[in-house]
Amino acid sequence: MTKAAFAAYAFAGTLAYPFLRPYVGWRVSKGKEDKRRQRERYGIASKPRPKAGPLIWLHAASVGESLAVAPLVRAMACDGLQIVMTTGTITSANLVEERLADCVIHQYVPLDVGPAVGRFLDHWRPDLAIVAESEIWPLTIHELARRRIPQILVNARMSDRSFQRWKARPRIAEVLFEKFAHVIAQSDVDAERFRLLGAHAVSLAGNLKADAAPLSADSAALEELSGAVGARPRFAAISTHPGEEDLVAETHLALRLRHEGLLTILVPRHADRGAAIAKMLADKGLTVTRRSEGVLPDAATDVYLGDTMGELGLYLRLSEIAFIGKSITGQGGQNPIEAAMLATGILTGRYVQNFRDTYQRLLRAGGARIVRDADELTVQVDTLLVDPIQRMAMARAALRAIDDMRGALDRTLAALDPFLHPLRLSVSLERQGRVGSVR
Structure with a gap:
């Protein structure tokens, strides 16, 4: 046989x-x-x-x-x-x-x-x-x-x-x-x-990834983008899969009046979905700026769409909060180590079985939190945006958890x-x- x-x-x-x-x-x-x-x-x-x-x-x-x-x-x-x-x-x-x-x-x-x-x-x-x-x-x-x-x-x-x-x-x-x-x-x-x-x-x-160097970022691009974003409140959603971009959009719509100037940095797992995601966001009344078009976000931008490959280190350096996708509508999760290495507090859905051990360590350390849907994502993003001390403590806990894995x-x-x-x-x-x- x-x-x-x-x-x-x-x-x-x-x-x-x-x-x-x-x-x-x-x-x-x-x-x-x-x-x-x-x-x-x-x-x-x-x-x-x-x-x-x-x-x-x-x-x-x-x-x-x-x-x-x-x-x-x-x-x-x-x-x-x-x-x-x-x-x-x-x-x-x-x-x-x-x-x-x-x-x-x-x-x-x-x-x-x-x-x-x-x-x-x-x-x-x-x-x-x-x-x-x-x-x-x-x-x-x-x-x-x-x-x-x-x-x-x-x-x-x-x-x-x-x-x-x-x-x-x-x-x-x-x-x-x-x-x-x-x-x-x-x-x-x-x-x-x-x-x-x-x-x-x-x-x-x-996990060898815990011993790897943090994701790099082009210094000139980071300086230019940081200058464009300024002091605006923001959060990132990275490695998202179909359906999760809708949840992120709902979170932005629910929080933009509470947090004036809120910017959402959205990085889909597959960059070739950029055009479809941009249309979906626009249909919801959100102003989108796409990285692939070489345009910087301005004061009117609601969502900065990171539809390029190989720049995750750049996007992660722009926010202390990151929702990591393939964990709510997707199955299995995506690796959170890259985000944690850059001292980023992590939000995730429940379905992270492909990275179970890493997420368990992050959750125990207080460097990650689980959200089940758009409402819970909204609550957690709001909590962390309001309280910078809590946000920084969570980011440091994520970094410590990865240090312990080395x-x-x-x-x-x-x-x-x-x-x-x-x-x-x-x-x-x-x-x-x-x-x-x-x-």
Whole structure:
């Protein structure tokens, strides 16, 4: 049954391979793929492999994962280890080029089909594969195992929905998860889930995102935007999903007479929804200024719509209060660590199961509060706008909660040491050999 299911998956990928080019082309037309580098998605490398020395393949799907593993990447690079780092989005590729270009070779991750994965591995010949968080690609996992390349899942997490799906297919799950040489989990719950699904070696390290640097912001843009906002009362709603923007609009309408000059900073999770959100807000009688249009908010602006990618650090620095979406009308929540790191008090809906451990810590510390609907969101925003002492205390509590979570990087490196040590030794011996030959 398991072999048949995997064979069917691999066969379907082989059949679909000739038709993937139109699909990738469509994604290019939508701005979701890099036109200049789309060949990398088929495993065709755009850069040469280093001629000598061991090589680590590290994969981080998007921006959040890339930020989380950045300190880990630097720690490994400091040992002289060479790294090819793959990501799946244009924004994450830009981030890697901006922050890690001096210590990694960046490529887009190959599609999980036989020809692409085989071509990628034939070219790069990695000695170790490290995958961040929750990326499970069956054919890639199988091919790495077939080539006897150890693969490790770091900062690993397993959402409720994913766990239920895998639990319904226990034999398939076991065949896949037993191939990981080590799973380094974010929380006790995550660790137990990976064990139940068939992973043999599982350890707990905590969340690498707590050890990452705070989200950056362009200083000139921040100065310009802060000057435009001035001393106006404001709150932010970030990573919102469909339906939550309506709740945020209701909150603004309920509070704008009570808080003169109130500005709402609204940052949807998906920037391409900007036009639709702007229309909805305008239909409610709100004046909207869109970041994507390069216009600064003025005194008449009710909502500043952050419909751009890669500027969350900018928006978060403008407010001490942030509602984090995908938690009321959405399911699972979004990561609150970035907001908490910037000393922001956090409001959230109830549905944050994907980040349960982090939210529990924030709630216990007093750095986060739960709201169930627009009325409760309105009450909490009003309370915090009225009382700056309470607002500052909440923001500091959020920052303390994240500070208490630090240490995941050291624990992750300790868990990786049995795999990294032989590679470091190989680098050391190679260097000694080069010095000896020069002498």
